[in-house]
Amino acid sequence: MIKAIFAIDAFGGMGFNNKLPWPKCPEDFKWFQKNTTDHTVVMGRKTWESSDFPKPLPNRRNIVVSSNPNYRAQGAEVWGTNWIERMRKLDDQIKGDIFVIGGPRLLQESKLWIKEFYVTRWKGAYQTDVKIDMRTFFTDLRCRTVHPSRENNQLTFEIHIPWLSI
């Protein structure tokens, strides 16, 4: 199944200076690990280059999307502009899940094919330079599950699904 996993602040902010905008959060890291380990993760080239996580993410198939056919990412496959087509084909071939992990352009481009959205929602507002559009992104999604964080009252973990799914 194709899924997405990402974190946003109260205004849809996702990143700042090619890093996460909020303080490091072990509980969010565990949530990400728990959901994505042994699966496939797909990310934009800038996310791959961000210093927030080890490269490649261990125990996962790592796929990096770039329009540069010469781009190389050690420990990852590099896919080009036809990445959605390739991701859908891969989804038909494998048992595990494929997680689109961002940034926002990848999430927006793949949204129609995503069956579950794992969203960490930070309650505050942070300084960000990369956002998803909150006015449009969630309008055709409904929240199926909400877990408040046990360790940090600034967070909730949510799972959203498309309204049209059964």
Ligand SMILES: NC(=O)c1ccc[n+]([C@@H]2O[C@H](COP(=O)([O-])OP(=O)(O)OC[C@H]3O[C@@H](n4cnc5c(N)ncnc54)[C@H](OP(=O)(O)O)[C@@H]3O)[C@@H](O)[C@H]2O)c1
């Ligand atoms: N909060 C979260 O959950 C989360 C998750 C992920 C990332 N982030 C943050 O978001 C920021 C990075 O996001 P970003 O939007 O700046 O960059 P990004 O999406 O990680 O990477 C953008 C790059 O991906 C490639 N790309 C995107 N769409 C493509 C397409 N259709 N075809 C071919 N290549 C494509 C292009 O690479 P080329 O330029 O090489 O062509 C583009 O410049 C960082 O601050 C990071 O920390 C946050």
